[in-house]
Amino acid sequence: MSPYYHTFALFILLLSLPSFPARILQQNDPLTELTADIQNNTWHAFVKFLDAGKGTQVTGMSELKKYFQRFGYLSIPDQNFTDFFDQDLESAVLSYQKNLGLTVTGKLDDETMNEIMLPRCGMSDAAHDHTHSSSLLHTTKNYAYFYGRPRWTKSSPMMLTYSFSPNSMIDYIDASEIRSVFKRSFSRWSSAIPVNFTEADNYSTADIKIGFYNGDHGDGEPFDGVLGVLAHAFSPENGRFHLDAAETWAVDFDDQRSRVAVDLESVATHEIGHVLGLAHSKVKDAVMYPSLSPRTKKRDLKLDDVEGVQALYGSNPNFKYTSSLEHDMSSSKRRTSSLKWTPFFGMVALVFSLCL
Ligand SMILES: *[C@@H]1O[C@H](CO)[C@@H](O)[C@H](O)[C@H]1NC(C)=O
Ligand SMILES: *[C@@H]1O[C@H](CO)[C@@H](O)[C@H](O)[C@H]1NC(C)=O
Ligand SMILES: *[C@@H]1O[C@H](CO)[C@@H](O)[C@H](O)[C@H]1NC(C)=O
Ligand SMILES: *[C@@H]1O[C@H](CO)[C@@H](O)[C@H](O)[C@H]1NC(C)=O
Ligand SMILES: [Zn+2]
Numbered sequence: 001m002s003p004y005y006h007t008f009a010l011f012i013l014l015l016s017l018p019s020f021p022a023r024i025l026q027q028n029d030p031l032t033e034l035t036a037d038i039q040n041n042t043w044h045a046f047v048k049f050l051d052a053g054k055g056t057q058v059t060g061m062s063e064l065k066k067y068f069q070r071f072g073y074l075s076i077p078d079q080n081f082t083d084f085f086d087q088d089l090e091s092a093v094l095s096y097q098k099n100l101g102l103t104v105t106g107k108l109d110d111e112t113m114n115e116i117m118l119p120r121c122g123m124s125d126a127a128h129d130h131t132h133s134s135s136l137l138h139t140t141k142n143y144a145y146f147y148g149r150p151r152w153t154k155s156s157p158m159m160l161t162y163s164f165s166p167n168s169m170i171d172y173i174d175a176s177e178i179r180s181v182f183k184r185s186f187s188r189w190s191s192a193i194p195v196n197f198t199e200a201d202n203y204s205t206a207d208i209k210i211g212f213y214n215g216d217h218g219d220g221e222p223f224d225g226v227l228g229v230l231a232h233a234f235s236p237e238n239g240r241f242h243l244d245a246a247e248t249w250a251v252d253f254d255d256q257r258s259r260v261a262v263d264l265e266s267v268a269t270h271e272i273g274h275v276l277g278l279a280h281s282k283v284k285d286a287v288m289y290p291s292l293s294p295r296t297k298k299r300d301l302k303l304d305d306v307e308g309v310q311a312l313y314g315s316n317p318n319f320k321y322t323s324s325l326e327h328d329m330s331s332s333k334r335r336t337s338s339l340k341w342t343p344f345f346g347m348v349a350l351v352f353s354l355c356l
């Protein structure tokens with residue numbers, strides 16, 4: 001069980017004490033403001049399922065089941081989903097909560113509904129191999145790979161080329177700015193592993209093919225308009241890398257004031273992780289966590305991302321742990337040692353870690 005879970009469970013427990021002004025706190029939550037403000041984004045309508053209990057029926061619940069099916073939490077092919085909150089839906093909610101590092105309640109509580117409605121990557125959370133989420137070693141590894149652990153297999157030193165679709169770009173950001181965003185995003189990964197990325201002029205022969213697409217764009221994974229799914233990329237050695245053209249992409253939030261603006265560099269960095277073979281992580285801070293709030297940056301690789309990609313490709317000989325990664329490392333050690341105290345000193349450790 002993850003130490004995040006313990007800490008978060010206690011936090012939720014505190015929140016739910018009757019004297020604690022939980023509802024007032026939530027009104028200051030940026031997401032609550034966001035969803036109250038924007039009535040039109042994908043998945044906003046799911047807000048009506050908040051606190052729906054098992055055994056009840058709410059019109060449109062089948063859409064929520066389709067959501068869980070799409071992201072790998074329900075696997076009943078060709079089922080005509082009903083609007084009943086049934087056993088299958090409860091199991092889906094449980095594994096969703098577990099997989100995203102939420103409090104595992106099996107209920108459509110605030111935390112869960114907030115996470116469900118956040119914009120996210122279109123890749124399924126399930127199509128991967130969970131064997132790396134183990135606490136047998138002293139650190140918990142939460143990164144994951146696609147089924148079969150595919151990776152690029154070119155001979156070393158490995159060089160991958162990328163190119164932008166000549167016909168499927170957005171016009172409100174300069175091409176040169178987009179190119180520098182991607183250059184920086186690729187370089188974060190290449191600093192960790194012995195793989196170089198270079199931009200190629202010839203799109204048709206590039207290893208990684210990047211483009212912005214609207215709605216159904218021919219690969220069976222249609223985009224869905226404002227927010228909802230932001231982007232998707234294929235596992236190795238496919239190289240297709242697609243962004244939803246309906247998003248308001250931003251390079252700098254000072255220039256792009258829209259409330260639904262999405263940080264291009266954060267999404268680019270996440271999708272490159274998929275291109276290289278990483279699936280979704282359950283570490284909330286990791287670049288490979290599936291969701292990303294609007295107007296939020298999450299560009300820097302975390303320890304979980306680095307360890308995941310280095311286990312696939314090895315380490316770049318010049319790789320250096322930055323101070324933020326070192327901080328990441330020492331806090332994961334601290335969490336691991338507090339785990340060992342449980343169950344005897346678990347509560348003490350929890351209260352202590354809340355104060356850190
Ligand atoms: C919702 O968003 C779509 C696409 O951005 C737009 O065409 C439509 O007019 C919007 N509807 C409302 C009610 O705002
Ligand atoms: C799903 O619905 C269609 C049309 O309503 C029906 O023909 C089909 O038999 C249903 N499938 C299942 C598995 O219930
Ligand atoms: C990759 O980049 C490094 C550093 O820039 C360089 O030393 C190395 O030769 C490059 N490898 C290839 C295959 O280009
Ligand atoms: C790209 O490469 C392909 C295959 O080598 C070639 O047929 C095509 O002419 C090239 N396109 C350009 C624009 O150079
Ligand atoms: Zn993803």
Ligand SMILES: [Zn+2]
Nearest residue numbers: 217219221242
């Ligand atoms: Zn696509």
